[in-house]
Amino acid sequence: MDYCIYADNVSKSFGYVKALDGLSFKVPCGSSFALLGPNGAGKSTTLRILSGLLRPDKGHVEVCGTDVFLDSGIAKSCIGYLPEDALPFLNLTVKENLEYVSILRGLKDYEQRIIDILNDLNLKEYVDRPAGSLSRGNRQKLAIAMAIIHEPRVLLLDEPLNYLDIPTQEEVINYIKQLKSTMLISTHIMSIAERLTTGVIIINKGRVVWEGDIDGLRKLANPNERIEQVVARIMGGYFENA
Ligand SMILES: Nc1ncnc2c1ncn2[C@@H]1O[C@H](COP(=O)(O)OP(=O)(O)OP(=O)(O)O)[C@@H](O)[C@H]1O
Numbered sequence: 306m307d308y309c310i311y312a313d314n315v316s317k318s319f320g321y322v323k324a325l326d327g328l329s330f331k332v333p334c335g336s337s338f339a340l341l342g343p344n345g346a347g348k349s350t351t352l353r354i355l356s357g358l359l360r361p362d363k364g365h366v367e368v369c370g371t372d373v374f375l376d377s378g379i380a381k382s383c384i385g386y387l388p389e390d391a392l393p394f395l396n397l398t399v400k401e402n403l404e405y406v407s408i409l410r411g412l413k414d415y416e417q418r419i420i421d422i423l424n425d426l427n428l429k430e431y432v433d434r435p436a437g438s439l440s441r442g443n444r445q446k447l448a449i450a451m452a453i454i455h456e457p458r459v460l461l462l463d464e465p466l467n468y469l470d471i472p473t474q475e476e477v478i479n480y481i482k483q484l485k486s487t488m489l490i491s492t493h494i495m496s497i498a499e500r501l502t503t504g505v506i507i508i509n510k511g512r513v514v515w516e517g518d519i520d521g522l523r524k525l526a527n528p529n530e531r532i533e534q535v536v537a538r539i540m541g542g543y544f545e546n547a
């Protein structure tokens with residue numbers, strides 16, 4: 306099987322805080338995985354390392370079959386990364402933000418792509434508005450557009466539905482669902498994991514504590530137990546097979 310996202314024994318500390326502690330996992334090409342874990346578990350740190358923005362102290366990461374830090378040009382061109390609390394350039398308009406990333410990404414003929422993406426994400430009416438004047442939810446949608454403008458093979462999304470109201474969450478879930486990329490999505494919302502992903506990686510204190518598929522997770526539920534409760538049990542370490 307080909308793996309498009311691969312982390313092997315990755316560790317990262319910030320001073321005395323061990324954010325990642327020998328983290329290993331693989332995401333097969335063409336699949337979508339959820340990255341779950343309690344606050345401070347190391348989800349954002351994992352995604353920042355996979356995107357090439359942060360060097361691990363130890364370990365090895367590959368995206369699209371390429372070492373992210375040895376061949377960073379190749380790896381980065383195949384990655385789309387939505388940071389946690391992503392902020393577009395606030396003094397540029399919506400269109401200028403998208404033109405800017407299109408140029409940085411080396412896209413040609415990006416005008417039509419920008420029009421399509423603005424239509425798909427219902428941002429057309431804001432096209433000439435400075436990003437700083439948008440609501441937080443619309444800024445988030447613009448940040449998503451900026452992460453996927455180049456149709457990346459691998460998408461790393463850190464809490465993509467933050468700030469979105471419920472109808473907009475639906476719209477964005479449906480939009481993300483039809484993208485062809487291999488995805489790793491960090492989220493706290495289990496319904497998102499259930500609808501957007503098949504595989505699940507649960508981490509705590511910088512280590513994988515459970516991995517499998519959504520159906521496997523559902524099967525762990527006791528009668529009348531919700532999937533959120535199963536996940537909370539695993540995260541808390543109150544799980545016999547964890
Ligand atoms: N730049 C930094 N400087 C110092 N400590 C950091 C830094 N980035 C992360 N950490 C620490 O590393 C640990 C993991 O943080 P991380 O942001 O990866 O967690 P997370 O799983 O994304 O949490 P959340 O669900 O709250 O977003 C935390 O203890 C955090 O305080």
Ligand SMILES: [Mg+2]
Pocket residue numbers: 348349350389
């Ligand atoms: Mg985070």
